[in-house]
Amino acid sequence: MKYFAVFLMMKDEELSRVHRPEHLEFLSCQREAGTVLMNGRFTDGAGGLIIYRAEDEASAVSLVNQDPYISLGARDFEIHEWDMESDYEF
Template sequence: MNDSLPFYLVLAMRTPDFQPEAGVAHQAFLQDLIEQGLLELTGPFTDGSGGAYILRTTDIETATKIAHNDPLHITGSSTLTVHEWRAHRPRAGE
């Protein structure tokens, strides 16, 4: 992971057209991102409405291009939005 790259939060919210097989392809997509060193965190929401993942890449255009290659997006199973996120670990006194 490159600590100098910004974070991009990808929210994936299920649509009424959600296809379970897209979820399987999505997991393979995430594994590929791990192997490329692009995926920081990932996981589903406990209410079943979707999930999120955090990318580390150069800019929002690249992050959006990556997200638009997600099988959840391609199949219309989820609506994906990408946000640049200035995340940090707070220290005592902040």
């Protein structure tokens, strides 16, 4: 499995407010399915970040496009494959 960092950039604040419950339900279902590792919003109102687990970028994009924020036009997105390393020494 690969990891993908998806930035959800604010496109329409009103649509984001209206569709937030649907977006959060989608994320909850994806977390239960194991395709969302973590998610959260930016405190400056710019949007949010979701880390997806998927076989490849096409699969990740397919998931992103199912998010109500994307499918209903509230947000735009940018996706990057993320090489998650857990063996950092601090």
